[in-house]
Amino acid sequence: LVFTLITIGTRFTAGQANQPTPAVARRAQQTVPAPQYIPPHDYDQRNIRLDLKFDWEHEQAIGLATITLAPTVKDLRRVDFDAAYMTISGATLSSGSTLKWDYDASKERLSVQLDRAYQPTEELTVVISYHTNQPPPEKRAGLGGGGLNFIKPRPDEPTRPRQVWSQGEAESNHLWFPSFDHPNDFITSEIVATVEKPLRVISNGKLISAKDNPDGTRTFDWKIDEPHATYLTSIIVGEFVPVVGEYAGVPIITNVYRNELEEGKITAARLPDMVKFFSEKTGVKYPYAKYAQTTVRDFGGGMENISATTQTDNMIHDARTELDSTADSLESHELAHQWFGDYVTCRSWSDIWLNESFATYFQALWDEHSLGHDDFLYLDVRGNQESYYAAWARGQRRPIVTKNYANPDAVFDTYAYPRGGAVLHMLRTFLGEDNWWRSINHYLT
Ligand SMILES: [Zn+2]
Missing domain, CATH: 2.60.40.1730 (tricorn interacting facor f3 domain)
Known part of the structure; x- marks a missing residue:
């Protein structure tokens, strides 16, 4: 799922314009919702x-x-x-x-x-x-x-x-x-x-x-x-x-x-x-x-x-x-979900990063393939990192995987998309190309 790119851009960067508030005050503002579970069925x-x-x-x-x-x-x-x-x-x-x-x-x-x-x-x-x-x-x-x-x-x-x-x-x-x-x-x-x-x-x-x-x-x-x-x-x-x-x-x-x-x-x-x-x-x-x-x-x-x-x-x-500008980001994101989200699916909304972070990173990998490594680093890797830093700076903080969300629609945030995308880039860098792609294949199969 991708909300309009304009909305995402606004949402992910809105906090940057705000005056910084002290760390203690920022943390106090954030309330943690009660844990959510998928209901049982028989x-x-x-x-x-x-x-x-x-x-x-x-x-x-x-x-x-x-x-x-x-x-x-x-x-x-x-x-x-x-x-x-x-x-x-x-x-x-x-x-x-x-x-x-x-x-x-x-x-x-x-x-x-x-x-x-x-x-x-x-x-x-x-x-x-x-x-x-x-x-x-x-x-x-x-x-x-x-x-x-x-x-x-x-x-x-x-x-x-x-x-x-x-x-x-x-x-x-x-x-x-x-x-x-x-x-x-x-x-x-x-x-x-x-x-x-x-x-x-x-x-x-x-x-x-x-x-x-x-x-x-x-x-x-x-x-x-x-x-x-x-x-x-x-x-x-x-x-x-x-x-x-x-x-x-x-x-x-x-x-x-x-x-x-x-x-x-x-x-x-x-x-x-x-x-x-x-x-x-x-x-x-x-x-x-x-x-x-x-x-x-x-x-x-x-x-x-x-x-x-x-x-x-x-x-x-x-x-x-x-x-x-092209629509490649939107098209490659939704297409990547056919593997990450549709072929394999998060069992609960706690694990939404398995859908959205992977689609976000695979849309970046398409950019790397079609536009080159420099565009990929500048547009995608840096963009994902900065979205995450901005969310963190405005006090919006959560683990990538969490049961504490207000409702299933609330998990589709910075942590589900660019934050997890940045972590996947870190994993790829750490593993190296061969092990990264072997891991991806192992995950899907
Ligand atoms: Zn998506």
Whole structure:
């Protein structure tokens, strides 16, 4: 995840302008939040299939969630899912037999009573019919785009595109489908979504089919067989044209607006080379059926949804702009996450540096490869160090790994990104090139 680069720059350097305060006073200002733990659950979620259509007027997804799971305890009689701002209309087993359920909106929890006790040797499939609701405005502000967002033309902006995009990290995917919405239980997933032409659906993994329906709609079926954390599940609906590239038989695609195709080609020119570079350096070939990055409106940065990154449409620029600045940092950062974050994932948000510091340092390694060692040292290594020193100087101090955070979104700070990136550079320098790359390969494999 990257918030807009401007935001990061402001946040990481804002403290430098402040007058220094005495060390004792600075330390006294910092309160340490209570430790956080991923809540326990008594089943292993294995596959989630979503069948979705959209009500644009009410900004709702109308869905069927088919969740396959296995008990991790004896005699499992009830399954609890995370589910927020939802209207539930029913729950059944895959056989069709009806199950009792209870939805507690205040706890964001859907409890489904099973028809009998299930054992760890069994697998069962629960089907939940539901629709989403937009959180009230006072809640939306704190979500930072989390959940499902509807973009529509407005009187003050009639050319605004029609889009739906989701944002799952840290724990917001349970705003659009019931699930165990924490990073320590991987699933395979399938999203089958029906939209009006000429809209398209972009999601994780491989496009199994795109079928025309008699009513003028189209149904897209996306499926990913590689297990992944819940928060990496994504859907984007919109009108896009692809900039198509390729690496070793894997399609490398940048989905852009129709009127930005030429600019899209310029912006994404080095993306296939980035996939090659990370594949060769890590010794792990890009692991999914395709890589797509898709630009959307009002998205604050980039998000490494598995094999289907979401990017801000501000990323796209023309040839003149390319002379002064590229989008390589954002593109290489989200791409690096496909290995560090998606292929291997932090078990809890305490360890977020395993995602963000690695993506920050691998975006720097791309700079070293494409711009040279001096640019790498000056722009990236020094930049990461100075961001960290500035945070420390303004009294913002924490260990890189900590259970003491206010909420899962609060860990995405200077220590998760440049501070850990600076430590990785130290480790690489200490180990030397051969041992560093052997270590990286060992970590991933
Ligand atoms: Zn990131």
